[in-house]
Amino acid sequence: xMALRTEHELHGRRRSRNVGLLVVLLAFVALIFGLxxxxxxxxxxxxxxxxxxxxxxxxxPREEGVEISxxxxxVAAPGTPAAEQGARTEP
Amino acid sequence: MADTTTYETPGEAQxxxxxxxLKPRVMSLVVFTAFVxxxxxxxxxxxxxxxxxxxxxxxxxxxxxxLNMWYDADIDAVMRRTxxxxxxxxxxxxxxxxxxxxxxxxxxxMMLGLSANWFAAGFLAFTIFFYAVIYTMWLKRSTPQNxxxxxxxxxxxxxxxxxxxTGGISxxxxxxxxxxxxxxxxxxxxxxxxxxxxxHNAGVPMLTVTHGRQVxxxxxxxxxxxxxxxAIWLGLTSVGGPIYLTAAVVLNALFIWRGWQVMRRTxxxxxxxxxxxxxxxxxxxxxxLFAHFAALLIQHWVGV
Numbered sequence: 001x002m003a004l005r006t007e008h009e010l011h012g013r014r015r016s017r018n019v020g021l022l023v024v025l026l027a028f029v030a031l032i033f034g035l036x037x038x039x040x041x042x043x044x045x046x047x048x049x050x051x052x053x054x055x056x057x058x059x060x061p062r063e064e065g066v067e068i069s070x071x072x073x074x075v076a077a078p079g080t081p082a083a084e085q086g087a088r089t090e091p
Numbered sequence: 092m093a094d095t096t097t098y099e100t101p102g103e104a105q106x107x108x109x110x111x112x113l114k115p116r117v118m119s120l121v122v123f124t125a126f127v128x129x130x131x132x133x134x135x136x137x138x139x140x141x142x143x144x145x146x147x148x149x150x151x152x153x154x155x156x157x158l159n160m161w162y163d164a165d166i167d168a169v170m171r172r173t174x175x176x177x178x179x180x181x182x183x184x185x186x187x188x189x190x191x192x193x194x195x196x197x198x199x200x201m202m203l204g205l206s207a208n209w210f211a212a213g214f215l216a217f218t219i220f221f222y223a224v225i226y227t228m229w230l231k232r233s234t235p236q237n238x239x240x241x242x243x244x245x246x247x248x249x250x251x252x253x254x255x256x257t258g259g260i261s262x263x264x265x266x267x268x269x270x271x272x273x274x275x276x277x278x279x280x281x282x283x284x285x286x287x288x289x290x291h292n293a294g295v296p297m298l299t300v301t302h303g304r305q306v307x308x309x310x311x312x313x314x315x316x317x318x319x320x321x322a323i324w325l326g327l328t329s330v331g332g333p334i335y336l337t338a339a340v341v342l343n344a345l346f347i348w349r350g351w352q353v354m355r356r357t358x359x360x361x362x363x364x365x366x367x368x369x370x371x372x373x374x375x376x377x378x379x380l381f382a383h384f385a386a387l388l389i390q391h392w393v394g395v
Contacts, residue, residue, distance in 0.1 A: 013103045020106030031143060035206055038139050 104187075108177040112160055112188050113153025113195075120380075121152040121248045127384040128252030128267055131330045131391045136207075136256050143206040144255040148248055151199035151215045155244070157192035158223035161185050163231075169293040172286065192223070207255035214254050218247040232294075235301040242275030243268075249384075266325040267387075273318040274380055277311040277350065281373040284308070284353075285366035304361075308354045311372070315350035319343040322383060330387055332394075338386035342379050349375055 011018075076082035078089045125148045129141055136144070160167065160178055168179035177183035196219050204212030226241035234240075246268045253264035283290055283299045284307060290297040298307045322343050326336035349372045356368055 016106045017104065017109070020109075031146075034139050035143055038137050042137060 102182055104177065104182040108182050109191060111177050112157040112183065112191060113150075114156030114160075115153075117156060117245075118149050118153050120245070122149045123381070124267070124271065124384055125149070125248040125252035127388050128249030128264060129256050130252075131263070131387050132253045132256035133329070134256040134258075140206055141255075144203060144211070145252065147199045147203040147206060148215060148251050148255075150195050151203070151219055152248065154192045154195035154199055155219040155222040157188050157195065158219075159227045161188040161192060162223070162227050164188075166293045166295060170289045172289055203251075203255070208258050210258050211251055211254040214247065214251045218244055218251065221247070233296070235296045235298045237296065238279045239276050242272050242279075245275055246271035263325070263328045263330045266321055266328060269321040270318070270325060270383060271380065273314055273321060274376065277314040277318070278373065278376040278380075280307050280311050281353065281369050281376060284361070284369045285373075304358055308356065312347075312350040312354040315343075315347045319347060325383075325387075330391065332390045334393060335383075335386040335390040338382055342382055346375065346379055 074087055075091050076087035076089055083089050126145050164178040164185055167173035167176050178185055178188055200212050200216045203215050222244035226244055230237045230241055249267040250264045283297045291300050322339045325331055326339050352368050353372050
């Protein structure tokens, strides 16, 4: 009778492939994480923000000689603290 | 139940076989020239972004190597130099190589777009297409000018590196392209001169097979003459300087001189001394390209 084997011999034969792939995938994850940190720190994340957030004028490249000051009659987004404190929510 | 063997193959494919599909030796040239193109560009990149960009260019180059091995498995099986490659030796199936090549092509292009810019990514996609389709599938088997035009694929990496930093093309990156583009034919023809039987058996229309060896010798010398002005011109642009120019003048004089020697020889002399001059020309051509790009790098660090 054949002894019970806990591991199929296929796993042994393919060990180098599996370990190699594991290392490659882990390195890929680390690389993407590092790249993300760098991109966000360099301010390139702001460019991506426009896709899924309301565009903020503060993110646009600054023009020479143009002063950006707070609006005298601000409009608050519904549900924000400003709206709850009584600012108007309709433009 | 007895031990089951899932299937019999001539040796299980190991991780290294999949790495071999990416042609690591060609990749090292791609990495080096792309790195130099990226570093000498006038725009500074964050080191990690630069590292990732070069890595993804290298993976793209490797992917096109895998596609080349998938398509050329029949040729590789005949040539002595290549019959130990993973597909002809039976360790990796053609389908696996095709899958790996396509997957890595997609990943490398998308990741280069995200890490650098989409112009560079498009350029990389074009390079992979050029090598895998235009060169491998079309030109290699149909014309003796195969490596002249196919050499463009190997000449694109420094332009892609430059594009990663600047987002565009300029005279410096075009001249780096020209340097590799005109270097490739004499390099491979010298190889073909002492590997003649190989290409002949495989039916690849190398110049040595279609037009004869004396014509090939003349072509080698002619290309060393065409190459020199571009190499020197690069030294007169914003990336050049006295160090690069000195290296370029010396290397090109040497290259032309050795090319002249190869042209003046007959086949009897060549077979007589075991292709000594051809082999030393081939070796010089390797140093030639490496030294030019190394000189660009040193020139950049020293300052113009």
